[in-house]
Amino acid sequence: MPDSGQQLGRPRDSHIDHAVLAAARGLLAEVGYSRVTMDATAARAGVGKAAIYRRFGSKAELLFAASVHDMSIEPPPDTGSLRGDLHALARLIHERLGNPLARQVTPALMAEMVRSPELAARLQQTFVAQQRADFAALLERAERRGELPRPLDPALAHLLLSGPVFMALFAFQDPVDDTVLGEIASVIAAGLVARSAGPAPG
Amino acid sequence: MPDSGQQLGRPRDSHIDHAVLAAARGLLAEVGYSRVTMDATAARAGVGKAAIYRRFGSKAELLFAASVHDMSIEPPPDTGSLRGDLHALARLIHERLGNPLARQVTPALMAEMVRSPELAARLQQTFVAQQRADFAALLERAERRGELPRPLDPALAHLLLSGPVFMALFAFQDPVDDTVLGEIASVIAAGLVARSAGPAPG
């Protein structure tokens, strides 16, 4: 019985949750993170500002929730080869971070993380763990196929593949061609194989 | 020749440049990017706001300038091997982006870039070109040594090496251990060599 208490008072209207998030997403797409205002969001959702602040403690939390809302988290496919798997995963990451909403929100979120460790922690738990699991599965498949003689750290693979995509999108503001994603996957695949076969680190 | 005309009237006081930048750095370190205000910076520097805006077009430019102020831009050393060069360069990048000031400013700057293409363009020209040249030199040395049979795109190498560092620092908020930098360098080096030896892309 984790929640024994009976809820008192008028319950939150879940229509409002959706209306607010939809309004926030719409505004994000139209005017960009910094020009989204709480007043405009409330007006667009047909809602009072208090109803928003009851749900989200600040603009940052609202826009984070709005951008995360329906982010698909399907696992990456098994393509039959390490290189193919990496390429597929690179595409997935690129889609997740490169869509219009994410391109608006992600940099702003990174800026907020600097001053809000709680937000940072929440984001880590929400995303990093999930993605690291994807990488662990991918490396395990490669091991089973015999492509990797020795197990590798999923965190390292995660950095190696996601980092370039992330940097291209947010530091260079440059969407990445699928050919380039393929090249990245190739280099990382070859490098991981060599590393796995080579001397132990240290 | 940025300023051909002979300057008339009272010349700018260069003490002010330093005072302003010092004040900005101090505030950045103490309160973080978003809580640095122009008024506070001016007050701390004992300077009027106009004197700041005469030198820096906006808060973003000021804080950017403050954070890069004494950033060494020495070229990466020749360590004698591709792997060693990559490791050294990774360290350099990590230092540049990982110092306290840069960790405050960089994410905020990325957020600003989204709404200000001019700022984005300036940052690209200032940094990307410089770093890409570093990578070009590094790859050329590797070619001359015979480590790389075929030339590779410096931009790709740049992404592959910097991306992971960048992501670890700003998405994961996690400073990177030098051992990990070494591993990254190893994987990338091996991957680049394999890629250079392998079939042409396409």
Added chain:
Amino acid sequence: MPDSGQQLGRPRDSHIDHAVLAAARGLLAEVGYSRVTMDATAARAGVGKAAIYRRFGSKAELLFAASVHDMSIEPPPDTGSLRGDLHALARLIHERLGNPLARQVTPALMAEMVRSPELAARLQQTFVAQQRADFAALLERAERRGELPRPLDPALAHLLLSGPVFMALFAFQDPVDDTVLGEIASVIAAGLVARSAGPAPG
């Protein structure tokens, strides 16, 4: 026939009436009219806001009711002389308007009246009629005693006597000494007698 229908459903809890008024009076005394909030009143009375609004249509009505709650409306005594009657009535008015609750509420109510003619009308009917009747009785007694040869307008007497008390309390924020009330009564009494004996108005 104020309430012909037999009441259905749960009857109102009269404990709540008292609790609400007591809470309102307490808050009025502690924080003053404008800082009394409906939420605070409800919380202090241990009552939902709806229960308050079921009884009082607005904050103004509640606080008005709270302040008049136990206001004695005994008629002014017959002291045997016009001057004495006026002095006694002046004391009565001063007590009614000068107690701590009334001093909080009355000015606020006057401010509300400006924008709410309904409230204004209700207050007129509740008080003015009552007080005017007091004055009519007082003047009639004076006529019967022979102090006033001709009848006078009770409304005028009302204004003349209450006005100074009212103004002293609310415009000057100055409670009035009983000696001063006596002097006011003297002047008004003398003036009314002279006016009654003198030429007809017009």
Added chain:
Amino acid sequence: MPDSGQQLGRPRDSHIDHAVLAAARGLLAEVGYSRVTMDATAARAGVGKAAIYRRFGSKAELLFAASVHDMSIEPPPDTGSLRGDLHALARLIHERLGNPLARQVTPALMAEMVRSPELAARLQQTFVAQQRADFAALLERAERRGELPRPLDPALAHLLLSGPVFMALFAFQDPVDDTVLGEIASVIAAGLVARSAGPAPG
């Protein structure tokens, strides 16, 4: 040398003072005290809200200043008789308090005075002293004419004459007919004469 310090920085723009007060007066007349908004005032004055708050600490102060702004304070005329002087002064008071602006602002101001002793003190000093001087002059003239054998307290006369006008306007919300003002003046004049001739108070 009360203010030896030379003013630094950009001086306040006096056009803004006027624009703000004019906007406030306009809104007061159009929509009434409680519906005057700081945003609306700023917009109408073509001014930022900060410029208003730099001058007036709150809505109450602004609207007070706006309503007081050009209140004529001409002294009451000498009509040749106490009764005539009182009638003239009653008319003056009635005009000052009965004009549209004053009818909006005065009740609200009285409500504010309850919670702000500073405001109350300022209003006293601004108005009461002035009006009491008027009454002192009036009574002195009557003495010199021989209408009043003994001097009377101007404060008492002030209360007696202003109180009825004040109460009629703000408690009864009833503008006062000039005939009624005349009757009030008659009664007060007669009463004061009788009082002055009669026994000393106490």
Added chain:
DNA sequence: GAATAAACGAGACGGTACGTCGCGTCTTAAG
């Protein structure tokens, strides 16, 4: 008794205004 109908505590809701803060610009007098 069961059904009905209203009242109840709690608290969410739309709306509106508040007063504050920061940016980047403008305006003084002084140098």
Added chain:
DNA sequence: CTTAAGACGCGACGTACCGTCTCGTTTATTC
């Protein structure tokens, strides 16, 4: 022409309060 000081327009922020509206529950009257 620069400087320190600081006022300015703009626009967003987050808070507070009003009066209304659900909820689930309680309490009396009516069938």
